[in-house]
Amino acid sequence: MKLLQFAILAAVGVAVISHARAQAPKSDSPSALRGAEPYLPPALRKPLRDAATxxxxxxxxxxxxxxxxxxxADLDGNGTLSRDEARQAGLTVVDKxxxxxxxxxxxxxxxxDLKAFLIQRREEAHSR
Structure with missing residues (x-):
């Protein structure tokens, strides 16, 4: 009896796997492979984002x-922006x-100078 139950379960398992493979996309792209197989080789895995970084x-x-x-926007190449250079480049944060x-x-x-300003603004926003 147990042997018969095992054979039925095995047949159902093979049928389910065959059906899943038949429904999977036929492309070799990583996105297609992600849905088709439960195991992905390391080259196809998406890297996990480190929470600290x-x-x-x-x-x-x-x-x-x-x-x-x-x-x-630095048209004259001196490493700084004048108000006019910022305005012409559309850097409204700098202009305003x-x-x-x-x-x-x-x-x-x-x-x-711009980075220091943005950091200061971010800290002010977080302190509210």
């Missing part, structure tokens, strides 16, 4: 994009807050 990475990427926009960013009253802001 996750938020830092999320802040790093936009900062790098902002730095590229800042450098592209120019006097707060330019704490030394030089008439130009560096990327470090």
């Amino acid at each position: 996750g938020p830092a990475l999320l802040r790093y990427q936009p900062m790098q994009k902002l730095k590229k926009r800042f450098e592209a 807050n120019f006097d707060h960013i330019d704490t030394a009253q030089r008439g130009a802001v560096s990327f470090d």
